[in-house]
Amino acid sequence: MTMGYAGQAISSVLQSENSFCKFLSANDTGATGGHQSGILISKSAIKMMFTRKELEQECIPKRTVRINWQDVIETESSFTYYESKNELRITRFGRGFPFLRPEQTGALFVFTQQTVTDYSGFFLETDEEIEEFLNTFGISPTETNSLIDTGRITVETQEKLAIQEFISSLDVDFPTSDIMSAAARTIEEKVYDHREYILTNPDEKIISWTNMEYSLFRALEYARYGDIITKGFQSVDEFVRVANAVLNRRKSRAGKSLEHHLSAIFDGNGIEYSSQAVTEGNKKPDFLFPSQEAYHDYNYSTDRIVSLAAKTTCKDRWRQVLNEADRLRDKPKYLCTLQQGISGAQMDEMQAENVILVVPKPYITTYPKDRRDRIWTLARFVQYLKTIEGK
Numbered sequence: 001m002t003m004g005y006a007g008q009a010i011s012s013v014l015q016s017e018n019s020f021c022k023f024l025s026a027n028d029t030g031a032t033g034g035h036q037s038g039i040l041i042s043k044s045a046i047k048m049m050f051t052r053k054e055l056e057q058e059c060i061p062k063r064t065v066r067i068n069w070q071d072v073i074e075t076e077s078s079f080t081y082y083e084s085k086n087e088l089r090i091t092r093f094g095r096g097f098p099f100l101r102p103e104q105t106g107a108l109f110v111f112t113q114q115t116v117t118d119y120s121g122f123f124l125e126t127d128e129e130i131e132e133f134l135n136t137f138g139i140s141p142t143e144t145n146s147l148i149d150t151g152r153i154t155v156e157t158q159e160k161l162a163i164q165e166f167i168s169s170l171d172v173d174f175p176t177s178d179i180m181s182a183a184a185r186t187i188e189e190k191v192y193d194h195r196e197y198i199l200t201n202p203d204e205k206i207i208s209w210t211n212m213e214y215s216l217f218r219a220l221e222y223a224r225y226g227d228i229i230t231k232g233f234q235s236v237d238e239f240v241r242v243a244n245a246v247l248n249r250r251k252s253r254a255g256k257s258l259e260h261h262l263s264a265i266f267d268g269n270g271i272e273y274s275s276q277a278v279t280e281g282n283k284k285p286d287f288l289f290p291s292q293e294a295y296h297d298y299n300y301s302t303d304r305i306v307s308l309a310a311k312t313t314c315k316d317r318w319r320q321v322l323n324e325a326d327r328l329r330d331k332p333k334y335l336c337t338l339q340q341g342i343s344g345a346q347m348d349e350m351q352a353e354n355v356i357l358v359v360p361k362p363y364i365t366t367y368p369k370d371r372r373d374r375i376w377t378l379a380r381f382v383q384y385l386k387t388i389e390g391k
Contacts, residue, residue, distance in 0.1 A: 005070060006129035009110040009122035010136050010161060013148055016112035016120070018048035021133070022145040024123075029105045038080075038091035039100070039109065044146045048113045049079045049088060064092075067119045069099060099123055108133060108144070136161075155191055159212075162187040163219045173224055177253050180220075181260035184213035198268035202378045203361040209261045210338065217253060221246065258310045259286055262336060265378065271385050285324040286310045289385055295327060302327055304388050308334045308358070308381075315342060322353055332356045334381065341366040347374065 013019040020041065028039050041049065054061050061081040067090075068074045078092045090111075093100065099121075108124040110133065124130050134141065138152035166183050175183070188208055189195050197205040225246065233239040259275065266273050266287075276284050277292035287308040294300045307328055309321040314337040321333050335350075336358040342350075347367070350357065351374060359367070361377040376384075385391075 004129060005122055006124055006132040007161075007164060008071060009112075009124060009133055011165060012112045012120050012122065013110065013137070014150060014153075014158075014161065016114050018045070019110065019112040019148040019150070020045040020048060020146065021108055021110045021139070021148060023141070024100075024105055024107050024109050026102075026105050028109075029100050029102050038078075038089040038093075041088040041090060041111070042145045043086060043088060045111075046081070046088060048111075048147070050081060055081060065117050065119055067121050069097075069121045070123060072098070158191045159187065159215070162190055163216050166216065167220055167223050170220075174220065174249060177256040178260055180217060180253065181209075181213055181257055181264075184216050185209050185261070185264055187216065188212040198265060202265045202269075202382055206258075206261050206265060206378060207338075207360050207362060209264070210257060213253075213257055213261075217250075254312050258312050258336065258338060262287070262308075262310055265382065266385075269382050269386065270391060271382065272389055279324060280326045283324050285321075288325070290389055295325065302331060305331075306334065306385065306388065308336055310336045311339075313337065313339045314357075315339060315346070318346075318350060318355060319353075321355065330354075334358055334376070336378065336381070338363065344368040344371055347371045 022042065025040070046055070050061055050063070054063065060083070061079075063079050064076055065079060066074060067077050075094050075097070076092070077090055080089050080091060081087070082089070104123060104125060108130045110122040110124065112120045112122075114120065124133055134144075136153060136157050137148055137150065138154075139148070166187065174180075192208065194201075194205070194208075197208075225242065228242060233242070263273075263275055272290035274288045274292040274295075275286065277288040277295065278284055279288075279295060285307040287310070288295050289306040289308070290304070295305055305328060307321075307325045309324065311317055311321075314335060318335055321335050323329075324333075331354070333353070333355045335355055338360065340363050342357075347357075348371075356376055357374070358376045358378055358381045361379070364372050364375050364377070367375060
């Protein structure tokens, strides 16, 4: 989805109090050769232009507002309601107004209201822009000339728009992993509106956040490398350089993503923890509960200290967690993973080493059926932490 005028208009509709669209007639653009009296607006949009009190005044209702046109110019224009003609019009565009030319007849005019006195106007002239706008809001060409019902926008479209808005706001090629993860969570919560899942269904939440971050990252990759890849490479060396940059960034992001989302789950549940805490020999478990200080306090019972490793996949790397915290050598070692499926033999090895897998509930069905009862859901792990921390 582009962020041309269609994208700007869509974004403006979603962020505004009221919005309206119509196809410009020959009379609107002056193509009829008659007196230009402004853009005619359907009476269905009267609530975004006048209050009931303003309409009841004795003289012709008229008011002055600020309109930002296509993010190019701003005018002080007028709204006028002619009761005798039952017409609403926008007039006063100022000298040299660059829009409303005869050749714009048939363009889609999008009008949005931000405040009582601030509005925006957009003119979509190409078939692609018009179709993109109408499809976004589920409007057929025959349903224009009326207020826009934003409730008809699909969540898939909302997601694409939110992702594109984030990418457009960036002043760097690729933000740091914590910013990417936070943006994914913000977009997911804005579009799907299930913030309470942090408390009630953390297993579903972490999957949803992870999927959103993958979509966000993939869209950002396309925005940054799409043209290069489409145009081709001048040499094999150039191809290898770009490919390595892409792969290294993917590996780096994936490794940190799970940690960031787990932190958000723990924060949302009021759990105390230290991330990337330092234990003996400068070892760094991903999470220590309740804190690094508690771990190094030998008067603090190890029954109330928990370590957690976070590994997106752990088929071959799970042994790395065995010696991350010497004080907890005889305690269970918790390992949160998004790995879908591990062999029964590997699970038996993990059990022998006192490693307990923490896996989002929907993924547990991918593990050997006779060993699934060994796996903890994220919800169970969070509840366990709350219990030992006295929450």
